[in-house]
Amino acid sequence: MKTNVIMNGSALEHLKELPEESINMCMTSPPYWALRDYGVDGQLGLEKTFDEYITKLCDIFDGVKRALKKEGTCWVNLGDTYYGSGKGAGGDISNSKEVWGFENKEKKNCEHCAKEFEGYAFQRFCGSACSGVDNTPREKKGELKDKCLTMIPMRFAIEMVNRGWILRNVIIWYKPNAMPSSVKDRFTVDFEYIFFFSKQKKYYFNEQREEKKDTWGGRWGKMPKGNRPNAMIGRKEMTKEEFAQKYQDRNKRTVWSLPTKSFSEAHFAVYPEELCETPLKAGCPKFNCVKCGSPKELEIEREQARRETALAETGRLKTEAQADLQRVNSEVEAKVAEANSGFTQRV
Structure with a gap:
């Protein structure tokens, strides 16, 4: 199979x-769901209900599961949506340019009263009178009240588990530089979810370590009173300095603090490269020496991390992605040429 396609x-x-x-x-x-229009017919995210959105999304991951190796893993970054507030289908979103990022309007008919109006591609109703939960023609009326979190990430994770995936971790991506919010009646959301799935109980996973701060709260050296007699016989007492030196790192935790980054090209939702680094290092096999069998990791810059398949939504994005991919490939080839020719990738 061809790579970097x-x-x-x-x-x-x-x-x-x-x-x-x-x-x-x-x-x-x-x-x-219901946060952005990419200008493509049949796109994912503009379904009338979040149930339909989750069904379509999980259908796609059924295809991922088929193509994934038995020892493979799947990592999904997914954010939530507020219901009926202009940031989700069902509310009056005529004044939410800053959310959608599109200004071109077109003539269309309201799905509730059939009245003709000018609206954005994602709008289905002429105004708030027709987009209220009580009179909106949906398969299930009044599922959620306005301003309620739809809990899409949780619903998605449950449906994935129902379809046979094993949910190994729910990771919190904390964004210390999250965009400020104008809301006055709730807290500003500064995190998103990353779901870590596997196909089977045994899978490839390269443990990731992180720096460990000294959090030991016990006593150093002497045995506390009340322990069993002879409990410390044969054990070497450890000083605080010795403890810190021995346990300098720990297994990586599930809250990742990573700031968002700007992107100058035509893409509306780029996550930082550092966000991909840990899953790639944890889920992509290392390189094995064909002579001794020992693993060796090729050190390649984060932006050259092992890409398998990128699915672009528009021709414009495809052209830009191909140019970026061509540049990355040339840099990767230069790095690989410097590596030991006696190493090959483990499959």
Whole structure:
């Protein structure tokens, strides 16, 4: 199978082109529900209900599961949406340019009263009178009240587990430089979820370590009173300095503090490269020496991290992604040329 390939089109359809059990891992951040219009017909994220959105999203990951190796893993970054507040289908979003980022309007008919009005591509109703929860024609009326979190990430994770995935971790991506919010009746949301799934109980995972701060709260040296007699016989007493030197790091925790980063090209939802670093190091196999079998990791810059498949939504994004991919490939080839020729990738 070719690597470093950009497939432009429907993820659901292009996943069918991948051989069964052919990829080591998947990491993606799908479009969130009712938050942005990418200007593509049939796009994911503009479904009338979040139930429909979750169904379509999990159908795509059924395709990922088919193409993923038995020892493979899947990492999904997904954010939530507020219901009926202009940031989710059901509310009056005529004044939410800053949320959607599009200003072009078109003539269309209201789905409730059939009145003709000018609106954005994602608008379905002429105004708040027709977009209220009580009179909105949905499959299930009044599912949630306005301003309520839809809890889409949780609903998505549960549906994935129902479809046979094993949920190993719920990771919190804390954004210390999160965008300020104008809301006055709740707290500003400064985190998103990353779900870590596997296909089976045993899978490839390279443990990741992080610096450990001294959090020991016990006594040093002498045995506390009340312990069993002879409890410390044969044990060497450890000073605080010795403890700190021995346990300098620890298994990585599930709250990752990573600031967001700006992106000058035509993409509306780019996550920072550092966010991909840990899943790639944890989920992508290392390189093994063909002579002795010992692993060796090729040190390549974060932006050259092992890409398998990128699914671009528009031709414009595809062109820009191909240019970026060509640059990255040339840099990767230069790095690989410097590496020991006696190493090959483990599959």
